[in-house]
Amino acid sequence: MPVRTILQFPHPLLKKMCRRVERIDSEILELVADLLDTMRSGPGSVGVAAPQIGASLRLCVVDVSMSKLGRESNHGLLVLINPEILLGEGSATMREGCMSIPDYTGDVERSTLIRLSYTDAHGEQQELESMGFEAVAIQHEMDHLDGVLFLDRIASLKSGLFRRKRYR
Amino acid sequence: MIKPHFAVTVISKDRPGIVADTAEVLLRLGCNVEDSSCTMLGGDFAMILTVSHPKPFPKSRLVDEFRHLHESAGLVAHIRSLSEEEIKLSPPAGELCLISVYGADRPGIVYRVTRELADRRVSITDLNTRLVGTETEPLYVMMLEAYLPEGMSVEDAELLLAGLRGELNVEIGVRAINPVSL
Numbered sequence: 001m002p003v004r005t006i007l008q009f010p011h012p013l014l015k016k017m018c019r020r021v022e023r024i025d026s027e028i029l030e031l032v033a034d035l036l037d038t039m040r041s042g043p044g045s046v047g048v049a050a051p052q053i054g055a056s057l058r059l060c061v062v063d064v065s066m067s068k069l070g071r072e073s074n075h076g077l078l079v080l081i082n083p084e085i086l087l088g089e090g091s092a093t094m095r096e097g098c099m100s101i102p103d104y105t106g107d108v109e110r111s112t113l114i115r116l117s118y119t120d121a122h123g124e125q126q127e128l129e130s131m132g133f134e135a136v137a138i139q140h141e142m143d144h145l146d147g148v149l150f151l152d153r154i155a156s157l158k159s160g161l162f163r164r165k166r167y168r
Numbered sequence: 169m170i171k172p173h174f175a176v177t178v179i180s181k182d183r184p185g186i187v188a189d190t191a192e193v194l195l196r197l198g199c200n201v202e203d204s205s206c207t208m209l210g211g212d213f214a215m216i217l218t219v220s221h222p223k224p225f226p227k228s229r230l231v232d233e234f235r236h237l238h239e240s241a242g243l244v245a246h247i248r249s250l251s252e253e254e255i256k257l258s259p260p261a262g263e264l265c266l267i268s269v270y271g272a273d274r275p276g277i278v279y280r281v282t283r284e285l286a287d288r289r290v291s292i293t294d295l296n297t298r299l300v301g302t303e304t305e306p307l308y309v310m311m312l313e314a315y316l317p318e319g320m321s322v323e324d325a326e327l328l329l330a331g332l333r334g335e336l337n338v339e340i341g342v343r344a345i346n347p348v349s350l
Contacts, residue, residue, distance in 0.1 A: 069346060095346070
C-alpha cells in the first residue's frame with residue numbers, strides 16, 4: 001500500500017465537490033489503505049481526505065488518538081465513507097493548518113460537538129458523537145469533500161493569518 | 169543568483185487607495201510582494217512589505233518611483249535593501265503562545281513585558297497595542313504572540329510575568345495557541 005503524495009492547492013481537485021461512494025469494492029478498500037498509509041507517514045498528521053490524494057470521492061480517515069490534543073477524547077481510527085454531520089453544537093476557534101496549503105495557518109471556528117453518520121469500511125452504517133480536537137479534525141477533513149479549504153473559513157484577520165507557524 | 173529583496177515601509181494618513189497606489193508602483197517595476205502586513209495605526213495606514221525582483225534591480229528605482237508617488241499622492245515610503253542573511257527564515261523551536269496584557273495606561277508597559285521576555289529568549293512574532301478607554305481613564309491593551317524557548321512551558325511563562333502584574337498594575341494572561349496540522 002503506497003504512501004501517496006498530498007496534492008497541494010491550486011490543484012483543481014481540492015476545490016471540487018466529491019461524489020458519493022456507491023459501492024465499497026476492492027478499489028475503495030485500496031484507497032482507504034492508501035489514505036491510512038499517507039496519514040501515518042505525515043509527521044503529526046491526524047487525517048487525510050480522498051481528494052487530497054487525487055480521488056474525488058466522499059471518503060476520509062481521521063485518527064487523533066496519538067496527538068497531544070486528542071489523546072483524551074477520541075474514537076481511535078475512523079474511516080468515514082459518505083459522512084454527514086447531523087448536528088453541530090458550540091463553537092471554538094483553533095489555529096489550523098493543512099497539508100494541502102503548506103506553511104500557512106489561520107484561526108478557524110468550528111463546532112465543538114458534532115453528531116455524525118457515515119458508512120464504515122465494512123459497509124456498516126454508523127453514528128457517533130465527537131467532541132474537542134477530534135470533532136475539529138473531522139470537520140476539517142469533511143470540508144475537503146465539499147471542496148472547502150480552511151482558508152475559506154478564516155474567522156478573523158486581526159489575529160488570524162499568521163504565516164509559517166510551526167505545527168505540532 | 170539570489171533575487172534582490174527590499175523592505176518597503178509606507179505610513180500615510182489613511183484614505184482608500186493607499187494599498188492600490190503602492191501595489192501599482194511595485195507591479196510597474198516588476199517587483200513581487202512576498203510577505204506583507206498592513207494595518208491602521210491611529211489615523212494612519214501603515215504598510216510593511218518585503219518585495220523581491222526576479223532580476224538584479226537597483227534600490228534607487230524604487231526610491232525614485234516612491235518619491236513620485238509622494239509628490240502625486242502624498243504617500244511616505246521608506247526603502248531598504250535586504251541582505252541574503254535577512255531573508256532566510258529560521259523556524260522557531262518551542263511552544264507558541266498568546267500573551268495578553270491590559271490595564272490603566274502608564275509608561276513602561278511595553279518595555280517591562282518585552283524586556284522580561286527578551287531576557288529569557290522568548291521570540292515575539294506578532295504584537296499589537298491599542299490605547300483605548302477615555303481621556304480621563306485611558307486603558308492600554310497589548311496582545312502578542314511569541315515562541316517560547318525550548319524547555320519553557322506556558323506555565324513557566326506565566327510565572328515569569330506574574331511579578332509584573334503588581335509592578336505595572338496590569339492583567340497578564342498567557343495561553344497556548346497549539347497550531348494543528350490537519
